[in-house]
Amino acid sequence: xxxxxxxxxxxxxxxxxxxxxxxxxxxxxxxxxxxxxxxxxxxxxxxxxxxxxxxxxxxxxxxxxxxxxxxxxxxxxxxxxxxxxxxxxxxxxxxxxxxxxxxxxx
Numbered sequence: 001x002x003x004x005x006x007x008x009x010x011x012x013x014x015x016x017x018x019x020x021x022x023x024x025x026x027x028x029x030x031x032x033x034x035x036x037x038x039x040x041x042x043x044x045x046x047x048x049x050x051x052x053x054x055x056x057x058x059x060x061x062x063x064x065x066x067x068x069x070x071x072x073x074x075x076x077x078x079x080x081x082x083x084x085x086x087x088x089x090x091x092x093x094x095x096x097x098x099x100x101x102x103x104x105x106x
Contacts, residue, residue: 022049039076039079039080042075049069
């Protein structure tokens with residue numbers, strides 16, 4: 001097995017983080033009002049974080065990145081739950097519609 005210089009690995013990792021970070025930042029900034037796109041980008045970041053954490057040999061760093069990815073997953077689930085609740089509330093019939101009869105008008 002060939003020995004690799006660890007500085008090359010760090011440089012590649014730094015370039016990947018900068019490239020994907022700027023790509024995700026631009027995507028979120030351009031689609032700020034489109035919640036499914038933003039949540040999809042955050043989901044991809046979470047999956048990439050879990051993949052990085054699985055490949056690490058340093059257990060402390062693996063624990064930190066894995067915990068951050070799990071917390072991001074919980075935040076994504078919370079935001080999806082908010083969207084579902086908002087969707088259900090907008091679909092329910094409103095009690096304050098002008099055509100509905102009230103008890104006083106009968």
